[in-house]
Amino acid sequence: MGKSKRKVPGINASSTADISFILLIFFLVVTSMNSNFGLPVMLPNPPEDQNQNDDPEVHARNLMKVYVNMDNEIMVTAGKLEDGKQPLRLKVDELGELRELAKEFITANTPGGVKNDNYPEPKNKMDTITYRNEAGQDFFYPAPFSNVVLNNKHVITLQTDRSTKYEVYFKVQEALYGAYNDLRNDFAKEAYGVQNPAKQLTPDEFELCRRRYVNMISEAQPIDIGKKK
Amino acid sequence: MSKFSDKGKAEMPELNTSSLPDLIFSILFFFMIVTSMREQEVKVQVELPSGTELTKLERKSAITNIYIGTPMNNKESQEAGIQLNDRQLSRREVNNLKSYIVEEKERLGNKAAKMKVALKIDNNIDMGLLSDVKMQLRKAYALQIVYSANEAKSSTGN
Numbered sequence: 001m002g003k004s005k006r007k008v009p010g011i012n013a014s015s016t017a018d019i020s021f022i023l024l025i026f027f028l029v030v031t032s033m034n035s036n037f038g039l040p041v042m043l044p045n046p047p048e049d050q051n052q053n054d055d056p057e058v059h060a061r062n063l064m065k066v067y068v069n070m071d072n073e074i075m076v077t078a079g080k081l082e083d084g085k086q087p088l089r090l091k092v093d094e095l096g097e098l099r100e101l102a103k104e105f106i107t108a109n110t111p112g113g114v115k116n117d118n119y120p121e122p123k124n125k126m127d128t129i130t131y132r133n134e135a136g137q138d139f140f141y142p143a144p145f146s147n148v149v150l151n152n153k154h155v156i157t158l159q160t161d162r163s164t165k166y167e168v169y170f171k172v173q174e175a176l177y178g179a180y181n182d183l184r185n186d187f188a189k190e191a192y193g194v195q196n197p198a199k200q201l202t203p204d205e206f207e208l209c210r211r212r213y214v215n216m217i218s219e220a221q222p223i224d225i226g227k228k229k
Numbered sequence: 230m231s232k233f234s235d236k237g238k239a240e241m242p243e244l245n246t247s248s249l250p251d252l253i254f255s256i257l258f259f260f261m262i263v264t265s266m267r268e269q270e271v272k273v274q275v276e277l278p279s280g281t282e283l284t285k286l287e288r289k290s291a292i293t294n295i296y297i298g299t300p301m302n303n304k305e306s307q308e309a310g311i312q313l314n315d316r317q318l319s320r321r322e323v324n325n326l327k328s329y330i331v332e333e334k335e336r337l338g339n340k341a342a343k344m345k346v347a348l349k350i351d352n353n354i355d356m357g358l359l360s361d362v363k364m365q366l367r368k369a370y371a372l373q374i375v376y377s378a379n380e381a382k383s384s385t386g387n
Contacts, residue, residue: 165354
């Protein structure tokens with residue numbers, strides 16, 4: 001009788017809080033929160049011999065040349081220059097202009113873009129863009145957009161001097177990426193009728209819209225004017 | 230009157246702290262999920278650019294970080310330093326980078342095809358050094374690179 005009445009003493013759990021606090025502090029110290037953000041870039045294959053010029057020949061009107069000099073000034077030539085016209089010169093804080101110009105250049109001579117004979121030739125061909133994801137599902141644009149004229153034959157080249165600052169180069173890259181992103185977003189809004197494509201579309205649909213405007217930025221080897229004395 | 234007389238005897242009820250460990254444990258689990266292990270000690274000082282057109286990187290395990298900035302252990306010299314994992318290179322040794330990247334690629338094994346190199350470059354680094362590094366990356370066939378940057382506030386969500 002006496003045995004059944006005896007209470008089992010409760011385990012003192014007051015130190016669990018301290019233990020878990022120590023664990024918590026350990027994790028706070030050892031781990032980091034910084035999530036990785038960045039501009040993804042695909043490098044070309046290595047040149048086969050050192051002196052080989054690995055830039056393919058491009059027609060002048062199809063080419064947008066962006067050059068950043070050693071004083072971090074930007075010079076832009078979009079398409080073929082009209083006689084007597086000077087290339088556009090920009091400062092680092094005027095990159096919004098570069099972005100707008102790039103958008104105009106990328107969409108030129110395609111439906112909805114400006115018509116200009118000095119800007120890239122159109123492809124004049126309807127294309128169906130499809131995308132197959134890793135699970136093997138195929139994706140197409142919604143009905144009225146199932147056939148689109150792809151962007152024109154433009155190429156954007158970016159060249160810097162060897163003593164150009166990385167910060168400026170990055171800002172210029174970003175302005176060019178921004179031009180493509182704006183066009184993709186505009187297209188996504190039109191095709192899917194959504195306000196915020198990045199949040200409302202599935203990653204696969206978003207990838208499909210990304211393929212509507214393929215990134216045609218190519219990087220030339222930097223030239224070495226800044227080092228010459 | 231007796232109501233007031235036993236005022237002094239009244240004790241403050243003890244605060245029940247039995248749920249405190251649970252609370253802390255849930256904070257702990259939150260941090261374990263949200264954060265990631267610091268893989269290496271950074272020995273070069275890097276001030277990243279910030280931008281709005283950035284993409285979030287996936288597959289953290291296949292990402293190799295290359296830091297380019299001012300070495301911390303040698304404050305006097307202003308010469309830029311490169312760090313790949315725990316290896317440090319000076320600007321003149323940039324041609325050795327290729328073999329290190331190839332090594333790193335082998336270490337990744339079957340994930341090598343998805344290898345991405347995150348370049349964490351200081352704002353003040355010159356493009357000459359960066360293009361040398363990029364040439365090394367190209368020669369090592371590590372072609373997927375990412376220019377790491379901090380996200381600026383006015384992001385378009387892309």
